[in-house]
Amino acid sequence: MGRSSRTEGTASDPPRAGHSGVGADIRLLRKSRKVPLTELAAELKRSVGWLSQVERGLGSASIADLRIISRFFSVPISFFFRNEDAPAEERGLIVRVGARQQLGTSETGLTEELLSPDLSGDFEMLRSVFAPGTESGPLPARPTNDGGVVVSGELELSIGERTFRLGEGDSFQFRDRPTRWRNPGKRETVIFWVCSPPVYCRLRRCHPSLPSP
Template sequence: MPVQKARLSSSESLPEGSANALLASDLRALRKARGLTLSEVALSLGRSVGWLSQVERGLSTPSITDLRAFAETFGVSLSLFFGHDVHDEDERGVVVRAGHRRSLGTSDSGLVEELLSPDLGGSFEMLRSEFAPGAELKLPASRPTEEAGYVAAGQFDIEIDGVWHHLAEGDSFRFGGKPFRWKNPGEEPAVVIWVISPPVY
């Protein structure tokens, strides 16, 4: 899904300590989710395999320029990499507060997503997806995942493997490895809590 590029200056600080370890985990998860090797990503970044390996193990911290290149390579918003700060260290990697969700960007298709999971290192990710009235994914998408969703608000239509399903608040769905597309037929935003395994962001 297309995302909006975040604008961060070279003076903005990068994650440190435990936050850097979570960033490293996210970068590794993104690479694996896309089926890319260390060599392929290193070539795309113009970096060595050794450097990339150290970044994925949390031994080296990528620069802002590096993170922009990562975002471009993985097709995600740069802002995804800047949201590991927590007020209570005991909550790091465990709790995501409402005001500190990481945005996955906005798109012209009318979809705004926020990451509800603390990081991308687990076996699944949980998202809050908000679909604008009339928004739709016109061409079917397909990915090697198992997915489930719960409609928290509004109306939501989803086509799974060629069959359309009309869902309302309180309804839910699940599918795996099948082509899908969606649309919001209502006049109000539709909010879907979406679970994807393995993580794709």
């Protein structure tokens, strides 16, 4: 069971109120990563019952809780506030270009934007930008369908034992295969990805590295 070594909500760190979607976001993120309630509750030093209530909209997580959750899942804390300014009729349906959730930093060589409104569907859409010279190293197979199209630049993509060099307009698809990618060019490469089921945040499973200076 999750630990309860700190108070379930404090006056110095007021709960995050007025946004019932935060709990749903936590649950979707946890489910997409296949993390048990007990594991996340232990990380938060909260009880499983408290976390379950937050996920069901019956309780509130503090800003401190959200910071811990964002670090645990390697997502920015702004992930939990991304829909606040969206009109009610667009939430869960539309993502405006200025409201895309960004993942990663330029230091990693790979930055991504979540194009899907949330993680509740059968697939996720991502826009990935690979810095020149960035490569992933070997990535293990996973039980997902991945596909994408090169919007600009070029990508060297290894699927199993075969390696392909893709250019603008080329597309690809694979399932449950070990992969590796590299940007062999001198400019950024932009890819639109679709992945099913959602695994949200590709950075969680690969560690791109920039070339040595």
